[in-house]
Amino acid sequence: MNIKSLICFITDGSDEESVLKALRSGILWIQYREKGLTRGEMFYKASRLREITRKFNACFIVNDHVDIAFIVDADGVHLGQKDLPLKEARKIMANSNKIIGISTHNLTEAIEAEKGGADYIGFGSIFPTTTKNDAVVYGLDTLKKVKSFVNIPVIAIGGINTDNVKSVLDAGCDGVAVSSGLLRGDVVENARRFLSIIEEVRQ
């Protein structure tokens, strides 16, 4: 997998400037997640982010929309359990270097995603999160369990911030995905902290 970073920034409607700050700070994995824009607007925004991420040689993933991921030549697509089936998405993202990630919320989904050929799974929510109000919280024990059953990279997601990221990494995940944990407060400062904690744990 072409992932350049142990931390993925999920954009969640944030502006280009925040993405640029994250990239400049060394977060080289961006997932463009957007709700509420038209497909036309999303295409435009995704094209811009593809351009920008390319300049940083960063990994660029589009959430949900396989058509947009394909068209802007993203590095891959991230699918939820209610999105197009992995196998079908692969028909469009036929280039074998393309990444398909799957959101999972329990062991069954995680094993299923691996069997289906996912390149990585997102697993969560690990902690309560403001981004998705309806998210069920699983915690670090379930994360450890998933890690012991699944061989593809497991990316922890949900309520991860600079205060708790160490505990998540210590639980054995292969990376973390953050959104408000990066955006709340100073993006550059948060990014710096995330990366230095990751660096520490890795050693």
Next chain:
Amino acid sequence: MNIKSLICFITDGSDEESVLKALRSGILWIQYREKGLTRGEMFYKASRLREITRKFNACFIVNDHVDIAFIVDADGVHLGQKDLPLKEARKIMANSNKIIGISTHNLTEAIEAEKGGADYIGFGSIFPTTTKNDAVVYGLDTLKKVKSFVNIPVIAIGGINTDNVKSVLDAGCDGVAVSSGLLRGDVVENARRFLSIIEEVRQ
């Protein structure tokens, strides 16, 4: 263009049974338009409708979602002004037999769509419609004007029913798209009426 019918049934959340009734009655052009379902659910429904329409050798178009249109091997995709740009959609629907239709609401959009390589345009609303509350009504004079400037097929849409369809066809459109005009009341009876009026006008 592979369109098998001068009348297109836009499904708008109706069930398979209504689509089957339309097909059995001889309406051989189905546009799957759906709001409010997940992409996973839409994929499943579109797959079913693709199977069914194939049995009737009918034309099957998917509204908005280029990824789903591609994956289920629809005959084409219909795009609104706020959807993916035509040129980009064509990259996915690369098979040259695939149809791309564009919704237009004025002469500029209609000419633009033709220039951009659309296979047909939808033009409307011709009459007030219950399906789209915010639709602006243009009427038959504008339809005539569009027809005089555009060479690709112009499909009239918006509030068309068995009472007014003759006036729309007389205005010179190449076909009509209907939704509630077919669904309200008895689908089979409505279909029979639509088709007999079309047959009459054609002669």
